[in-house]
Amino acid sequence: MEVRTSDFSRTIEIESWSVGDDLALMVIRAPAREAGTATLRTEEGLWNYAPRADRLMRIPPALLSDSWMGSHFSNDDLMRESELDDDYGTVLDWHQEGDARFLRATMTPHADAAVVYTSVVQLLEPDTWLPIRVDYYDDNEIVRRMHFSNVKALGDRSLPSVLELVPSDKPTELTRVVYEEMEFDIEIDGNLFTPRGLRRASRKR
Amino acid sequence: MLKLALRNLSRNRWRSGLTAGGIAVATAMLIWTEGMNEAFLSEMASSVTAVELADAQIHARDYVEERSIFHTFGEDAVPLDRLRALPAIDAAAPRVLLFGLIGNEQRSRVGRLTGVDPAMELETTRVARSITDGRWLAGRPARDGEPRECVLGRTLAGELKARVGSELVLFLQAADGSLGNDLLEVVGIARTGNSMLDRAAIYLHIEDAQFLGALEGKWHEVALRLDPKTPGAESLAPVKELLDTAAAPDEIVLRHWSEIVPDLADMIELSKRSIWILYGILYFLAGLCIFNTQRMSAFERRREFGVLLAIGVTPRRMAGLIVLETVSLAAIGGLAGVALGSAITWYHSAYGLNMGAFTSTGDGSFSYLGVDFAPRLYFRLTPRMAIMPWATLFALGSICGLWPALKSARIDSVRAIAGRT
Numbered sequence: 001m002e003v004r005t006s007d008f009s010r011t012i013e014i015e016s017w018s019v020g021d022d023l024a025l026m027v028i029r030a031p032a033r034e035a036g037t038a039t040l041r042t043e044e045g046l047w048n049y050a051p052r053a054d055r056l057m058r059i060p061p062a063l064l065s066d067s068w069m070g071s072h073f074s075n076d077d078l079m080r081e082s083e084l085d086d087d088y089g090t091v092l093d094w095h096q097e098g099d100a101r102f103l104r105a106t107m108t109p110h111a112d113a114a115v116v117y118t119s120v121v122q123l124l125e126p127d128t129w130l131p132i133r134v135d136y137y138d139d140n141e142i143v144r145r146m147h148f149s150n151v152k153a154l155g156d157r158s159l160p161s162v163l164e165l166v167p168s169d170k171p172t173e174l175t176r177v178v179y180e181e182m183e184f185d186i187e188i189d190g191n192l193f194t195p196r197g198l199r200r201a202s203r204k205r
Numbered sequence: 206m207l208k209l210a211l212r213n214l215s216r217n218r219w220r221s222g223l224t225a226g227g228i229a230v231a232t233a234m235l236i237w238t239e240g241m242n243e244a245f246l247s248e249m250a251s252s253v254t255a256v257e258l259a260d261a262q263i264h265a266r267d268y269v270e271e272r273s274i275f276h277t278f279g280e281d282a283v284p285l286d287r288l289r290a291l292p293a294i295d296a297a298a299p300r301v302l303l304f305g306l307i308g309n310e311q312r313s314r315v316g317r318l319t320g321v322d323p324a325m326e327l328e329t330t331r332v333a334r335s336i337t338d339g340r341w342l343a344g345r346p347a348r349d350g351e352p353r354e355c356v357l358g359r360t361l362a363g364e365l366k367a368r369v370g371s372e373l374v375l376f377l378q379a380a381d382g383s384l385g386n387d388l389l390e391v392v393g394i395a396r397t398g399n400s401m402l403d404r405a406a407i408y409l410h411i412e413d414a415q416f417l418g419a420l421e422g423k424w425h426e427v428a429l430r431l432d433p434k435t436p437g438a439e440s441l442a443p444v445k446e447l448l449d450t451a452a453a454p455d456e457i458v459l460r461h462w463s464e465i466v467p468d469l470a471d472m473i474e475l476s477k478r479s480i481w482i483l484y485g486i487l488y489f490l491a492g493l494c495i496f497n498t499q500r501m502s503a504f505e506r507r508r509e510f511g512v513l514l515a516i517g518v519t520p521r522r523m524a525g526l527i528v529l530e531t532v533s534l535a536a537i538g539g540l541a542g543v544a545l546g547s548a549i550t551w552y553h554s555a556y557g558l559n560m561g562a563f564t565s566t567g568d569g570s571f572s573y574l575g576v577d578f579a580p581r582l583y584f585r586l587t588p589r590m591a592i593m594p595w596a597t598l599f600a601l602g603s604i605c606g607l608w609p610a611l612k613s614a615r616i617d618s619v620r621a622i623a624g625r626t
Contacts, residue, residue, distance in 0.1 A: 007275045008382035034383050048376055053388030055374040056310045063306065063315065070382045195310070
């Protein structure tokens with residue numbers, strides 16, 4: 001993951017596992033200064049793991065909107081990603097941009113949903129249904145835009161391997177995630193998403 | 206003449222006594238109120254400046270606009286040794302300011318980390334002396350592998366259920382974008398008297414803070430304690446001159462505390478002035494009291510005044526007599542009030558007033574506008590505070606006596622002796 005802001009830019013290497021929508025673990029592998037730092041997500045909440053102190057720390061709900069690992073993603077993005085289909089209703093239509101024709105999925109939140117964006121618009125490649133771009137709206141303004149590119153074979157699937165997130169208020173900044181390797185349907189130790197499993201995963205390598 | 210005036214006053218002991226008593230109570234109350242108000246306001250100003258702001262601060266120019274971890278200045282921009290050698294400066298302390306998440310597996314809070322030089326901070330602010338449990342930071346930063354020492358604000362420690370000896374994890378975003386994490390050991394818990402600090406403050410050694418924030422050789426702030434004899438903004442001139450000759454004069458800003466928190470400075474000024482409304486009311490009541498007594502007394506003695514005029518006392522002398530009576534009354538009452546008020550105020554300045562009677566917390570501590578007050582408030586007493594109300598009432602007494610005096614001097618002696626008005 002590469003983060004570029006007006007104050008710093010940095011690149012980190014992350015290894016991550018996930019099961020279903022709720023369980024996820026992300027461990028930083030490089031640079032050495034941060035290696036072993038991890039984020040654990042379960043149904044119960046979000047934790048950060050400090051390898052130098054060998055302690056977990058719960059991230060309070062008030063901090064969910066804060067940046068995750070210094071990137072343009074928020075802790076909330078990590079927590080809520082799975083809730084898009086619960087909280088939003090989707091309308092599909094065709095969208096023409098230049099010569100290209102895309103499937104457009106316009107997602108508007110249900111009346112009672114507690115969400116950050118007033119709508120989320122996804123452009124999909126019509127044949128493969130792979131995402132091309134996602135625009136996040138607040139009122140009628142795009143507050144951030146996510147681009148997907150470089151489709152390649154990851155595991156046994158064909159997926160965009162590069163994801164770029166650009167905040168609209170700081171167009172010179174971005175967070176770029178490059179997927180180098182992916183594996184699907186592998187066996188994962190059920191204890192991985194517990195403090196003990198996390199410690200073991202953090203120390204690996 | 207004075208003897209006559211005093212004798213006249215003693216002819217109606219009850220009335221004179223009550224009036225003098227009223228004046229005495231008003232004077233005493235004025236002195237006591239001012240003593241309390243001065244103590245209250247100075248405690249408020251000092252709680253703001255004593256633990257955190259100090260008298261003045263130096264920041265990077267950008268930091269004034271936006272308090273961000275990135276807006277630092279190099280250690281060479283502020284030559285501390287030369288600064289501390291200035292006669293206007295009593296002490297100076299550099300700081301590194303960061304925000305981080307502190308806690309453990311069960312709970313965590315956002316804390317405001319202040320990296321301090323333990324010895325210089327001790328000279329500059331009261332924070333090192335406000336430790337209620339444990340001790341202040343050691344003089345040196347942590348060795349490799351050791352947990353870093355920290356001092357927590359009382360409320361923050363309570364929320365994290367941390368005690369002296371507890372170990373806490375700290376996460377923070379460093380200036381290079383990396384995610385700093387480390388283990389802290391609580392060595393002390395501070396009750397600063399400032400609710401904001403008690404709720405969020407984490408003090409640690411400045412070198413530890415610089416390491417965690419990836420800010421080696423950089424500071425966010427230098428706090429200055431001025432000579433207490435010249436604490437005003439004007440005494441910053443030599444500091445400004447010195448900074449102009451240092452490494453980066455355009456990048457740093459020097460501000461007096463009243464410029465940093467102008468709202469609070471205005472509030473204190475406003476409180477000082479608004480108390481004069483109360484004084485005005487008390488003076489007015491005391492004046493009415495004197496005026497009423499003298500008018501009644503002049504009324505009752507119309508026949509006597511008629512006789513005095515008839516036997517050849519000049520109206521001017523007679524008016525003088527009545528004014529003298531009033532002034533004597535005000536002087537006696539005022540003196541008693543000064544004695545009474547000074548005594549009570551002195552007692553409260555020496556032993557403090559237990560505010561427990563006025564608060565609902567029970568232990569008497571209370572919080573007002575973010576300032577925590579101790580259960581005992583120690584009053585201020587200066588000679589000016591004792592003399593001012595007395596002098597004012599004295600002047601007021603003379604004016605109040607004037608009208609009955611002039612009125613009496615103008616009566617027709619024949620009609621007055623006859624009892625016809």
